[in-house]
Amino acid sequence: MKKMTARMPSPDCMETAAHLSASARPPASIAMRSIAGRQTLRSKRCRRVGAVASRVLVVKLSSLGDLFHALPAVHCLKTGLQATVDWVVHPAYQELVACFADVDRVIPLARDVWSGALMGDVRALRAEPYDLIVDLQGILKSALASRLARGSQRIGPSFHREGSQLFYQTIAGPRNKDRHAVEENLDVVRHLGLPVLPPVFPVEFPMQLVGEPEPRVALIPFSRWPSKNWPVSSFVQTGRDLQEHANASIFLIGGAAEAAACEGMAKEFKGCIMNLAGKLSLPQLGGVLQAMNLVIANDSGPMHMAASLGTSVLAVFGPTDKKRTGPYGDRHRVAAGNLRCQPCFAKRCRFQDGSCMRAVTPKCVTTIALEMLHAN
Structure with a gap:
């Protein structure tokens, strides 16, 4: 009985806009700066506003x-x-x-x-x-x-x-x-008493030529914690629904360790599908994520990379806190369950069934994803 009282799932997932301080909203697109021409200034102690540290x-x-x-x-x-x-x-x-x-x-x-x-x-x-x-x-x-x-x-x-x-x-x-x-x-x-500027993420990734037609949707089905992984079957169902209702081109993203699993997922699709798992360096991954119209992911590093680049992100959350590590920016959204045990911050579900992630249905995520694609 203890197990039952610890969790109270909602009928479907809760959906929220990603957390962001209202006073400091990053731009929708990535900030780009030139690396060349930087000048070294003379050395001073940086203990006050306006001081210079070389x-x-x-x-x-x-x-x-x-x-x-x-x-x-x-x-x-x-x-x-x-x-x-x-x-x-x-x-x-x-x-x-x-x-x-x-x-x-x-x-x-x-x-x-x-x-x-x-x-x-x-x-x-x-x-x-x-x-x-x-x-x-x-x-x-x-x-x-x-x-x-x-x-x-x-x-x-x-x-x-x-x-x-x-x-x-x-x-x-x-x-x-x-x-x-x-x-x-x-x-x-x-x-240090320095001005806190509106958050930007200045990154320069090599452009990746992506020939598949829009809308392009990246699915990132794995993370470092097993407890943070939305079921693979849910990712597949959502991707197939987006192919059917939005004619989306689907890209599977993962590391070398996930390449075989992503290859198995790719066989479940009938439309345009690209399995890039294990085939990209981190800079190349950044270039690919820049070319996406939408990224659907667990709480993971590539999810944060995509959000920082200004690509719209729909993140599925369970054991971690979306207020703390959700995609940063006002163009992103989060789908999450509503259990009493959330967030637990456990790498493996203590109930052994990952209920918080399974509480988020493919229907819920597909509905939000279609709204985001239409808004873009």
């Missing part, structure tokens, strides 16, 4: 969605301090961060502390002195990287953990988890 080091090691959530804060630092910005990241994301328009140099840091490449990475980390070091990861490894770097100021995030706060000189803002991750990252901008 060199800023950002430490944000991973993961895919978190990197995009940091971009508005990095843009404010770049603009407000008139600084060059270097970024420390895990090697898996090095090629991606090189596409961030506000970043002048990418410094890879090996994920494995016992890796033979680590000492070389540390030498690169210490090659230049910095006026300001900003850790936007808030874990022990990122704090150690911040401490190893040569800098006069080290600032950590309000969401620090693992004892990382011991390595910072100051913490940016009080801990407040009842807001979007983008807003959390902006705490460091407020702490």
Whole structure:
């Protein structure tokens, strides 16, 4: 009986607009900037509004969605301090961060502390002195990287953990988890007394030629947590419904580990279907997502990438909090169940059945998707 009383599903999914601060709405399209022609300014301490820091080091090691959530804060630092910005990241994301328009140099840091490449990475980390070091990861490894770097100021995030706060000189803002991750990252901008600009996500991805006719709909059926995955059968049914009612071209997106599963899904479609799982680098994925009219996804890194690019996103949520990690922007929408156990933040459903994700029906998602396609 305990299991039954813990969950009270609604008859169908709840649908909401994605969370966004009314005072800071990003533009519908991606902000594009030129990387060339950046000028290094003279070094000063960045302790007050209007001060200039010639060199800023950002430490944000991973993961895919978190990197995009940091971009508005990095843009404010770049603009407000008139600084060059270097970024420390895990090697898996090095090629991606090189596409961030506000970043002048990418410094890879090996994920494995016992890796033979680590000492070389540390030498690169210490090659230049910095006026300001900003850790936007808030874990022990990122704090150690911040401490190893040569800098006069080290600032950590309000969401620090693992004892990382011991390595910072100051913490940016009080801990407040009842807001979007983008807003959390902006705490460091407020702490420095810099202007908090309307959030933008300056990224330059190589254009991908997509010949399939519009509307183009990307389905991203997998995430890192099993509990966040909407049933594959629901993705297939929604995609087939969009082919029938909107004549949509369907694109399946996933990593190499999901390629076989996506190939099986592709066989369930009769119309235009492209399986791109395991075939794209992260910059190529960004170019493909830019060419989409709509992305339907779980709470995942590619979902946040698409939202940051200004592509309309319909996200299916269950165990995680849409207020905190929903697609950021007012053109996106979220479909979610309505169970008492939500959000549980568990990687695996404690009831073993993923009820919160199954509570979101293909009919619900298809209805919202058609509305979004017609609005676009």
